[in-house]
Amino acid sequence: MGVEGIGARVVRKEDRRFITGQGRYVDDVKMVGMSYAHFIRSPHAHAKVKGIDSAEAMKMPGVIAVLTGQQIVDDKVGNLICGWAITSKDGSPMKMGAWPAMAPETVRFVGQAVAVVIAETKNQARDAAEAVVVNYEELPAVPDIKAAIKPGAAQLHPEAPGNIVYDWHLGDEAAVKDAFSKAANVVTLDLTNNRLVPNAMEPRAAIAHYDQAEEHYTLYTTSQNPHVARLVLSAFYNIAPEHKLRVIAPDVGGGFGSKIYIYPEEMVALWASKKVGRPVKWTGDRSEAFLTDAHGRDHVSKAELAFDKDNKILGLRVKTHANFGAYMSLFSSAVPTYLYATLLSGQYVIPAIYAEVIGVYTNTTPVDAYRGAGRPEASYLIERMMETAARQLKVDPTELRKKNFITQFPYQTPVIMAYDIGDFHASIDAAMKAIDYAGFPARKAKAKADGKLRGIGISCYIEACGIAPSKAVGSLGAGVGLWESAEIRVNPVGTIEVLTGSHSHGQGHETTFCQIIAERLGVPISQVSIVHGDTDKVQFGMGTYGSRSLAVGGTAIVKAMEKVEAKAKKIAAHALEASESDIVIENGEFKVTGTDKSIALPMVALAAYTAHNLPEGMEPGLKETAFYDPTNFTFPAGAYICELEVDPGTGKTSFVNFVAADDFGRLINPMIVEGQVHGGLAQGIGQALLEGVVYDGTGQLVTASFMDYSMPRADDLPSFQLSHTTTLCPGNPLGVKGCGEAGAIGASAAVINAITDAIGNNKLEMPATPDRVWHAIHG
Amino acid sequence: MYETNYHRASSVADAAATFAKGAESKFLAGGQTLLPVMKQRLAAPTDVIDLSKVQEMIGIEVSGDTVTIKGATPHYDVAQSDAVQKAIPALANLASMIGDPAVRYRGTIGGSLANNDPAADYPAALLALGATVKTNKRSITAEDFFKGLFTTALEDGEIITAVSFPVPAKAGYAKFPNPASRFALTGVFVARTKAGDVRVAATGASQSGVMRVAPIEQALKANWAASALDSVTIPASGLLADIHGSADYRANLVKVMGQRAVTAAG
Amino acid sequence: MSTVKLTVNGKAVSVDVEDRTLLVHLLRENLNLTGTHVGCDTSQCGACVVHVDGRAVKSCTMLAGQAAGCNVTTIEGLAKGDELHPMQAAFRDNHGLQCGYCTPGMIMSAVDIVHRHGGKLDEETVRHELEGNICRCTGYHNIVKAVLDAAGRMKVAQAAE
Numbered sequence A: 001m002g003v004e005g006i007g008a009r010v011v012r013k014e015d016r017r018f019i020t021g022q023g024r025y026v027d028d029v030k031m032v033g034m035s036y037a038h039f040i041r042s043p044h045a046h047a048k049v050k051g052i053d054s055a056e057a058m059k060m061p062g063v064i065a066v067l068t069g070q071q072i073v074d075d076k077v078g079n080l081i082c083g084w085a086i087t088s089k090d091g092s093p094m095k096m097g098a099w100p101a102m103a104p105e106t107v108r109f110v111g112q113a114v115a116v117v118i119a120e121t122k123n124q125a126r127d128a129a130e131a132v133v134v135n136y137e138e139l140p141a142v143p144d145i146k147a148a149i150k151p152g153a154a155q156l157h158p159e160a161p162g163n164i165v166y167d168w169h170l171g172d173e174a175a176v177k178d179a180f181s182k183a184a185n186v187v188t189l190d191l192t193n194n195r196l197v198p199n200a201m202e203p204r205a206a207i208a209h210y211d212q213a214e215e216h217y218t219l220y221t222t223s224q225n226p227h228v229a230r231l232v233l234s235a236f237y238n239i240a241p242e243h244k245l246r247v248i249a250p251d252v253g254g255g256f257g258s259k260i261y262i263y264p265e266e267m268v269a270l271w272a273s274k275k276v277g278r279p280v281k282w283t284g285d286r287s288e289a290f291l292t293d294a295h296g297r298d299h300v301s302k303a304e305l306a307f308d309k310d311n312k313i314l315g316l317r318v319k320t321h322a323n324f325g326a327y328m329s330l331f332s333s334a335v336p337t338y339l340y341a342t343l344l345s346g347q348y349v350i351p352a353i354y355a356e357v358i359g360v361y362t363n364t365t366p367v368d369a370y371r372g373a374g375r376p377e378a379s380y381l382i383e384r385m386m387e388t389a390a391r392q393l394k395v396d397p398t399e400l401r402k403k404n405f406i407t408q409f410p411y412q413t414p415v416i417m418a419y420d421i422g423d424f425h426a427s428i429d430a431a432m433k434a435i436d437y438a439g440f441p442a443r444k445a446k447a448k449a450d451g452k453l454r455g456i457g458i459s460c461y462i463e464a465c466g467i468a469p470s471k472a473v474g475s476l477g478a479g480v481g482l483w484e485s486a487e488i489r490v491n492p493v494g495t496i497e498v499l500t501g502s503h504s505h506g507q508g509h510e511t512t513f514c515q516i517i518a519e520r521l522g523v524p525i526s527q528v529s530i531v532h533g534d535t536d537k538v539q540f541g542m543g544t545y546g547s548r549s550l551a552v553g554g555t556a557i558v559k560a561m562e563k564v565e566a567k568a569k570k571i572a573a574h575a576l577e578a579s580e581s582d583i584v585i586e587n588g589e590f591k592v593t594g595t596d597k598s599i600a601l602p603m604v605a606l607a608a609y610t611a612h613n614l615p616e617g618m619e620p621g622l623k624e625t626a627f628y629d630p631t632n633f634t635f636p637a638g639a640y641i642c643e644l645e646v647d648p649g650t651g652k653t654s655f656v657n658f659v660a661a662d663d664f665g666r667l668i669n670p671m672i673v674e675g676q677v678h679g680g681l682a683q684g685i686g687q688a689l690l691e692g693v694v695y696d697g698t699g700q701l702v703t704a705s706f707m708d709y710s711m712p713r714a715d716d717l718p719s720f721q722l723s724h725t726t727t728l729c730p731g732n733p734l735g736v737k738g739c740g741e742a743g744a745i746g747a748s749a750a751v752i753n754a755i756t757d758a759i760g761n762n763k764l765e766m767p768a769t770p771d772r773v774w775h776a777i778h779g
Numbered sequence B: 001m002y003e004t005n006y007h008r009a010s011s012v013a014d015a016a017a018t019f020a021k022g023a024e025s026k027f028l029a030g031g032q033t034l035l036p037v038m039k040q041r042l043a044a045p046t047d048v049i050d051l052s053k054v055q056e057m058i059g060i061e062v063s064g065d066t067v068t069i070k071g072a073t074p075h076y077d078v079a080q081s082d083a084v085q086k087a088i089p090a091l092a093n094l095a096s097m098i099g100d101p102a103v104r105y106r107g108t109i110g111g112s113l114a115n116n117d118p119a120a121d122y123p124a125a126l127l128a129l130g131a132t133v134k135t136n137k138r139s140i141t142a143e144d145f146f147k148g149l150f151t152t153a154l155e156d157g158e159i160i161t162a163v164s165f166p167v168p169a170k171a172g173y174a175k176f177p178n179p180a181s182r183f184a185l186t187g188v189f190v191a192r193t194k195a196g197d198v199r200v201a202a203t204g205a206s207q208s209g210v211m212r213v214a215p216i217e218q219a220l221k222a223n224w225a226a227s228a229l230d231s232v233t234i235p236a237s238g239l240l241a242d243i244h245g246s247a248d249y250r251a252n253l254v255k256v257m258g259q260r261a262v263t264a265a266g
Numbered sequence C: 001m002s003t004v005k006l007t008v009n010g011k012a013v014s015v016d017v018e019d020r021t022l023l024v025h026l027l028r029e030n031l032n033l034t035g036t037h038v039g040c041d042t043s044q045c046g047a048c049v050v051h052v053d054g055r056a057v058k059s060c061t062m063l064a065g066q067a068a069g070c071n072v073t074t075i076e077g078l079a080k081g082d083e084l085h086p087m088q089a090a091f092r093d094n095h096g097l098q099c100g101y102c103t104p105g106m107i108m109s110a111v112d113i114v115h116r117h118g119g120k121l122d123e124e125t126v127r128h129e130l131e132g133n134i135c136r137c138t139g140y141h142n143i144v145k146a147v148l149d150a151a152g153r154m155k156v157a158q159a160a161e
């Protein structure tokens, strides 16, 4: 590895602008003649919109327009789509209710937009919004799964009787029944996977501009995937034709899934910019984020695990109800199905698995993929089951896991996934060593003497990342392909631009992707720049989510590089009068092996562009493109062990140690990888201890600000002890698996397993707040 | 935020006079409560009168057995004050636990008391220490000052100019923060006066705001020790219940924080 | 409307704003100093922290008028020309930022923490003192490392002066 090549802890190139206040986020952008949008949102969870009177508002200072849901329908703007079709057990397609960008007739969750005010200033727009009179007729609301599926419950959408979106299944029901009939022991558990608010620190924002002369639209938006936004805005929402729409996602302040989706606000801003003939800016505030950013998780499950007399797993049966909120968000349907049930085998040999998933509408904010998306829910379920089983079977939880680990690869699970490679023993052993697992009983005894309840909890997660082989996801109902593109431009002076369809909103692509180039060419990363986030610059791409940027986007870069190198070698060979096969690339030079003859990259590049002396028949220029479609998912896996203490007086949990042993395949920049793990762990721990959405019985969001929704703060978390065990991913040339979601997937079970170990009973749901833990202890 | 008129007062008298002129005036001190409320458009004062630069309202004085904290003194200054740390360390400690550093730089004792949030910290100290609130019109004992959730004895336009605390023999404060807001889910302030009386106040717990805790006072009067509270039970009736803590949990916290406050007091 | 005169990053400025204008909006909208961010509307996240007369405060919880006559330093004014402030350098070197959104407020708060505690900082103190700054990306691990690292660097820098 070079100092800036693969494996080097290179400090990030992008940091300088961020630490000096020069980052450029959407709200930082100003346009000449910009106007401001403020949305009028439903205060009711379920109501008919009887009328909207904007006469008074139109008279207020600075008001340019008040636009309503009916106008958006009249202009034939398309309803929001869900891009993954799921088929129910009975063969029927999922039942989608219509979701217009602003509600013309019925509102179905608190915060749903019914109208928008456009004004000269932000304050004027908000002032005028209060003068718009919306007449609602309230309807009964169903704020949770239980209420929604009750016979006689209020119905959200006529298309979805019983508020059921789908009733889907995966696996072999008969085989599982058979397995349970032979079981020596059965472990059962009811689990809730709590609903979360993603809360990227930058609130969503959009600026739309319609250029009348060019009939061209520009949209700045806080997006993880600007190309998908453009595709959806043009192909499905009919707002602007694709070739007349430029979508720019500049610096984006975190996403975690919530900025994948194309939300009503950017649709409306774009549509309104043409209507009012002015650039329109909308910047959400945190309160709007709580109400309208797609929430995550929200499963209620019953799980049963069958063991034989030797404590080998025979089968797993799972029934899950997944709350989708009031509408089906862009990828929501796939989350509790193909991103969840397919991972229920965890790290274990489970001969038979059967999972049923019932998707439910409720009068709440729509739910979609949030960091980990389905895989945290699967991992939490199986890892709590394993810990519970170990206690019930009276065996050490690490022993029970080891006994059931998959050790032969590739391994075909009964739930679609074929794990390519892994070494689960290596990661659990590393984690056990790091935390001194053997010494735990003594530490527990000592803590007890000090009046503290100490516990240890394990979680061995596996995830499917590098999303995803297009053909495979297509056959499962996906509406898009999930390949990635890259274009490499070597400029005449030898500097390099890498255009990628991935998008960085904190992940450090501007550094990691440069390291791949530096590794191959031996040029300093200062010579390389990464271009992303602008549909005018990068032709197409699928964006960043599902830990896919490196495994899929990075591989596309490698594929494009291979083409660039092949051509450059031809040019070099021609210039050096050598055979192409004798050319090697070292430290930015093309050398003839075994000689001292060489030519530097800038000279090769210059030759390519001057084209004075190129090999016969070669086109000038040095620029190549690749589209890479993965052949399989990648399977990052690892073992997390958490040791903590519970204060029996208050129920408060404090960490003693948290160790993570991950297998991400090859690490391009270990410093960045560790950062991703830290952030993921914080979100997983946040879910376990602090975060949880609460709606009241009428569908009002109780946890609607940081005053009531507990965000992990610095003093809630420990420093983490990380290590890596490595099996290289055979599916891509870099050998990488992805690291962005692991922490969020694996951490929560480790924490809850540790607390239930500490308090000696299993009656605990997430978030394990001090109040809940205290009640679990004291009844 | 709704449009408003901002005035910077130069003295207490100036502040009172400017207040009287506005249609719907409000004093602004640290702004750490009023501004968030105004940002959410839950308050719409026509005029805000800034007290934070009124020099006669800033500062800390210790004379004899009394610590006086002037009305617009920020939490940070109280927490850092050598004089307070020496005379009533529990009070400095309490101030150091309010909000976060940025809040403590700007938030003031007068603002906190005037607001009387049921989960605020200062009210527990005032009630347990038997402090007196000084306004531009009168002196009000802590007992008379707090009137329930977000209500006080202050009249419209009345300004808290200072709070005086009698120096106790011993005092301690223990706070269990709300995991989200970091206000007190329950905070208990225990004090033993120089005359030997014991006063205990809890914040964050009761449906009617800061309260004295008689069972703990009795137990501590008999025996000033954390263990004296082992057998005390706090009734859950009348206590707050929300998503962060049920009433019985808060009742437990009153006791446990009471014990920890006694330990802190020494 | 009022005219607010103040000093920002060493420069005297005079701005006409509505009285309801918050300091953060004066900085972002009127002075184009967009490094100071807004992450919440309940004064809790700390993305907006700047120094006013040397104290780290939330610029979203201060009226522009309250800052009249004050000396304000924002993230843009922290480096000396091209030379990064030791806290900025420590954030970069320790990978104390990911998306960068919380970073300006984090750095401004962190500088204040070191000023108050000098070299006597330990991990627990840093974590406690960062209570008012929320980061969703980093899990704080590397932020804490950066602050401790910078505390050392600032001590050395101070000793050298």
Ligand SMILES: Cc1cc2nc3c(=O)[nH]c(=O)nc-3n(C[C@H](O)[C@H](O)[C@H](O)COP(=O)(O)OP(=O)(O)OC[C@H]3O[C@@H](n4cnc5c(N)ncnc54)[C@H](O)[C@@H]3O)c2cc1C
Pocket (backbone or CB within 6 Å): B026, B027, B028, B029, B030, B031, B032, B033, B034, B035, B036, B051, B071, B072, B097, B098, B099, B100, B103, B106, B107, B108, B109, B110, B111, B112, B113, B114, B115, B117, B119, B120, B121, B122, B154, B158, B159, B160, B161, B181, B182, B183, B184, C042, C043, C044
């Ligand atoms: C993030 C955050 C966390 C916090 N955490 C805590 C906490 O843990 N514990 C806690 O106790 N508090 C907490 N607070 C509140 C904080 O202590 C405030 O400073 C305090 O409640 C109000 O003081 P202020 O000076 O900011 O008053 P302002 O917000 O300026 O005013 C509050 C009210 O008091 C009135 N007022 C102000 N000064 C006077 C006066 N001298 N005389 C008469 N009326 C006056 C105002 O008109 C207004 O109605 C927190 C605040 C924030 C933003």
Ligand code: FES
Pocket (backbone or CB within 6 Å): C037, C038, C039, C040, C041, C042, C043, C044, C045, C046, C047, C048, C049, C058, C059, C060, C061
């Ligand atoms: S913007 Fe969140 S505290 Fe200021």
Ligand code: FES
Pocket (backbone or CB within 6 Å): A201, A253, A254, A506, C096, C097, C098, C099, C100, C101, C102, C103, C134, C135, C136, C137, C138
């Ligand atoms: S770096 Fe993204 S919020 Fe802190």
